[in-house]
Structure formats: C-alpha cells, structure tokens
Amino acid sequence: MDIVVPIKLVPDLVEDLEINDDGTDLDRDFLSTKINEFCDHAIEEAVQLKEAHGGSVTVLALEGEETDKVLFTALAKGADRAVKVTGFDEDEAVSTHEVAAAMCAAIADRPWDLILTGVQAADDRDGQLGALMAARLEVPCVSVVCDVSIEDGTVVLHKEYAGGLSARFEAEPKLVLGIQAARETPRYAPVSRVRQLMKESELEEFEAESDGGAGSSVRRMYAPESGDKAEMLDGSAEDIAGRIAELINAKRGG
Numbered sequence: 001m002d003i004v005v006p007i008k009l010v011p012d013l014v015e016d017l018e019i020n021d022d023g024t025d026l027d028r029d030f031l032s033t034k035i036n037e038f039c040d041h042a043i044e045e046a047v048q049l050k051e052a053h054g055g056s057v058t059v060l061a062l063e064g065e066e067t068d069k070v071l072f073t074a075l076a077k078g079a080d081r082a083v084k085v086t087g088f089d090e091d092e093a094v095s096t097h098e099v100a101a102a103m104c105a106a107i108a109d110r111p112w113d114l115i116l117t118g119v120q121a122a123d124d125r126d127g128q129l130g131a132l133m134a135a136r137l138e139v140p141c142v143s144v145v146c147d148v149s150i151e152d153g154t155v156v157l158h159k160e161y162a163g164g165l166s167a168r169f170e171a172e173p174k175l176v177l178g179i180q181a182a183r184e185t186p187r188y189a190p191v192s193r194v195r196q197l198m199k200e201s202e203l204e205e206f207e208a209e210s211d212g213g214a215g216s217s218v219r220r221m222y223a224p225e226s227g228d229k230a231e232m233l234d235g236s237a238e239d240i241a242g243r244i245a246e247l248i249n250a251k252r253g254g
Contacts, residue, residue: 001049001050001053001054001055001113001114001150001173002055002056002058002110002111002112002113002114003046003049003050003055003056003057003058003112003113003114003115003116004057004058004059004060004107004110004112004114004115004116005039005042005043005046005057005058005059005060005074005079005115005116005117006039006059006060006061006099006103006115006117006129006133007035007036007039007040007042007043007059007060007061007070007074007118008035008036008039008061008062008099008118008121008129009033009034009035009036009061009062009064009066009067009070010033010034010035010036010121010122010123011026011031011032011033011122011123012032012033012034013122015031015032017031018030019221019222019223023220023221023222024217024218024219024220024221025092025093025218025221026221028092028093032066033064033065033066034066034070035070035073036118036121036122037118037122038118038119038120038121038179038180039117039118039121040118040186041118041179041180041181041182041186042116042117042118042179042182043057043059043074043077043079043116043186044077044182044184044185044186044187045116045148045179045182045183046079046114046116047077047078047079047187048182048183048184049114049148049149049150050078050080051078052149052150053150055113056080056081057078057079057080057081058079058080058081058082058083058107058110058112059071059074059075059079059081059082059083060082060083060084060085060103060106060107060206061082061083061084061085062084062085062088062094062099062102063084063085063086063087063088067084068084068198068203069194069198071083071084071203072194072197072198072201072203073189073194074189075197075201076189076190076193076194076197077186077187077189078187081204082203082204083106083203083204083205083206084203084204084205084206085102085103085106085205085206085207085208086205086206086207086208087102087207087208087209088102088208095216096124096126096128096129096132097132099129100128100129100132100133100136101136101208102208103129103133104133104136104137105206105208105209106206106208112174113173113174114148114155114173114174114175114176114177115130115133115134115137115174115175115176115177116148116176116177116179117129117130117133117176117177117178117179118178118179119143119144119145119178119179119180120178126216127143127178129178130143130176130177130178131143131176131178133176134175134176137174137176139174139175139176140171140175140176141175141176141177141178142157142159142169142171142175142176142177142178143159143177143178143180144159144160144161144178144180145157145158145159145160145177145178145179145180146158146159146160146166146179146180146181146183147183148177148179148183151170153172153173154170154171154172155170155171155172155173155175156168156169156170157169157171157177160180
C-alpha cells in the first residue's frame with residue numbers, strides 16, 4: 001500500500017502574531033511555523049498502515065523556512081520519502097486550490113494507493129485540500145476519518161459525524177482521506193535521529209507552477225479586541241462570596 005501524505009506548516013499559535021501593514025495577512029517576516037496538528041495525525045496513520053501491511057509512505061510539503069526540519073522529522077517517524085515542493089513565494093500565503101494543484105502535480109509520476117491529508121489546518125480551517133485533490137485526480141474522498149484499516153485489499157474506515165455519530169465505509173484504492181485523528185498518538189521523533197538524517201540524507205524536490213487557483217481572498221484582518229481585565233478577589237471565603245454576589249446583582253441590574 002503506497003501512501004502519500006501532503007502536510008502543511010501553520011503559524012505557531014504560542015507566538016505573538018502580528019498583522020501585516022495591508023491588514024490582509026499575518027506578518028510573515030518573523031513568523032514561526034510548525035506542522036499542522038491534523039497533518040501529524042495523517043503521518044502517524046500512514047506509518048501505522050505501512051507497518052501493518054507493507055508499502056511506502058511519501059510526505060510532501062511546500063518549501064518554507066521550517067520545511068526541511070519537518071520533512072526530516074517525518075522521515076524519522078517512519079516515512080520513506082520526503083518531497084519539498086518549490087516554486088512559491090515563501091512570504092506569501094498560498095490558497096488551498098494552488099496547494100492542491102501543486103501536490104497533484106508532484107505525485108503525477110508516482111505510484112500511490114491512498115492520499116491522507118489532515119482534515120483541516122489551524123490557519124484557514126476550510127478543510128478542502130483532500131476534496132480538491134480528489135476532484136483533480138477524479139477519485140473518491142472521505143473526510144473527518146478517525147480510523148483506517150486494510151482488509152483483503154479493501155480500505156475500511158470510520159467517519160465521524162456531528163452528535164457523536166460515526167459510520168463505517170469500505171472503499172477500493174485509489175482514494176483520498178481527510179484524517180481527523182490517528183488510531184494512536186503521533187509518535188515522537190528523537191532529535192538525534194532527525195539530525196542524523198539531516199546529515200546523511202537529502203530531500204527530493206519538485207518545482208511546481210501556480211495555476212492561479214481561485215480559492216478565497218482575505219479583505220481585512222483584525223486583532224481581537226481586548227476586554228476589561230479580570231478582577232482578582234482577595235479575602236476570606238465569606239468576603240469573596242459576598243463580592244461575587246454583588247457582581248452578579250450588578251449584572252442583573254439589581
């Protein structure tokens with residue numbers, strides 16, 4: 001079972017994020033990025049399938065400042081090949097349509113049975129990469145998947161729905177799956193192993209051309225408004241309870 005995992009680097013939300021002068025995007029000059037959480041789950045699910053059924057795992061990512069480290073980390077976790085997709089301006093946001101076109105072009109000459117994407121990304125939340133790739137490749141797509149297995153060559157998966165419901169699907173390769181959660185917590189890649197691979201191995205590269213995909217555009221971004229600061233209550237339990245009662249009554253207008 002040959003599996004392809006397109007991954008995305010997203011802004012590290014523990015950092016202070018600044019909006020650019022145009023107000024249409026984050027200021028990417030000093031933006032720190034990391035692998036999207038759901039993409040990490042997709043890598044784990046792919047490696048689990050490879051370990052159980054054989055085959056290979058190929059991970060792809062658009063070129064960026066942290067891309068090399070993330071791709072080598074994927075290799076340390078058990079991926080067999082890592083491809084850096086070039087041809088885009090690292091300082092500009094790339095639409096999901098353009099990413100889908102680039103990823104499809106990068107795997108055009110590669111054998112594959114499954115494509116596992118993260119179900120969505122922290123920076124756009126549109127969750128459309130898998131669907132757009134499937135449309136271009138003319139194969140089925142199932143998203144919000146939480147478990148994948150192979151039974152006699154058939155892909156068996158569980159899809160989550162609202163309200164705690166789930167459904168079991170069976171499908172034949174080739175298909176695209178949007179991974180919500182891997183069956184196991186994404187494994188840790190030892191730093192020593194990552195550094196060793198960075199010294200001993202080279203990443204593959206594929207130069208893509210933007211097809212000018214439509215996607216969506218951001219007209220304006222705004223920083224969250226700051227509210228009133230919290231009031232810290234001191235004193236005995238009785239004093240604090242009394243003050244809380246006063247605050248509640250004031251909110252009620254009493």
